[in-house]
Amino acid sequence: MTYEEVNDRKREQNKNAARKYRAKKQKELETNKYEISRLEKRNTELRDMETFLADQIAFYKEMMISKVNS
Numbered sequence: 001m002t003y004e005e006v007n008d009r010k011r012e013q014n015k016n017a018a019r020k021y022r023a024k025k026q027k028e029l030e031t032n033k034y035e036i037s038r039l040e041k042r043n044t045e046l047r048d049m050e051t052f053l054a055d056q057i058a059f060y061k062e063m064m065i066s067k068v069n070s
């Protein structure tokens with residue numbers, strides 16, 4: 001192989017490696033975005049549940065106090 005052919009081959013391999021790397025990084029980015037979205041949704045659900053349970057606790061505490069005082 002001539003020097004130019006070797007250079008062309010290396011350049012082509014480098015281009016392919018760069019393309020593969022960019023595709024991998026893009027896929028990782030999309031996966032991370034999906035995971036962030038999923039976790040944010042789950043976080044919202046858990047916060048709503050926390051609020052609901054805190055309200056339930058307050059309600060039952062009030063009922064117990066009311067029963068004790070009557």
